[in-house]
Amino acid sequence: xxxxxxxxxxxxxxxxxxxxxxxxxxxxxxxxxxxxxxxxxxxxxxxxxxxxxxxxxxxxxxxxxxxxxxxxxxxxxxxxxxxxxxxxxxxxxxxxxxxxxxxxxxxxxxxxxxxxxxxxxxxxxxxxxxxxxxxxxxxxxxxxxxxxxxxxxxxxxxxxxxxxxxxxx
Numbered sequence: 091x092x093x094x095x096x097x098x099x100x101x102x103x104x105x106x107x108x109x110x111x112x113x114x115x116x117x118x119x120x121x122x123x124x125x126x127x128x129x130x131x132x133x134x135x136x137x138x139x140x141x142x143x144x145x146x147x148x149x150x151x152x153x154x155x156x157x158x159x160x161x162x163x164x165x166x167x168x169x170x171x172x173x174x175x176x177x178x179x180x181x182x183x184x185x186x187x188x189x190x191x192x193x194x195x196x197x198x199x200x201x202x203x204x205x206x207x208x209x210x211x212x213x214x215x216x217x218x219x220x221x222x223x224x225x226x227x228x229x230x231x232x233x234x235x236x237x238x239x240x241x242x243x244x245x246x247x248x249x250x251x252x253x254x255x256x257x258x259x
Contacts, residue, residue, distance in 0.1 A: 125203020
């Protein structure tokens, strides 16, 4: 389906991507706001000594940063889609400077929200961290999370197809 949409119309693929990104960011903001509310209510026990047992070894820190780049992999598609941008000289720079820090902040705040519910061991042993978090915070509404996560994955797949198709041209 996504391949057909991306093959038939750039504007439809772009509009679909915007809708899916809005859905993804709305879901993430819901998790963040719920976590901030929990922090406001005093659920901070898992945030105490949060760096206990971590390393200060520069090689391990560099490896962690490099590994973390996979979560923000969309930035490497920007150059492939520059011909689709209006005013690429300005907008490509803005995309890099604004999008990457925004994504980093959103995901760091999401992880902080997860720690308002789970400790480190529970987080590492959870099969689906967002669902474990949702069961504790959202109650019966948790059934919507797998659907929203699927929409998020669909958005990532669409963005990858959009960028990859231009890379191969």
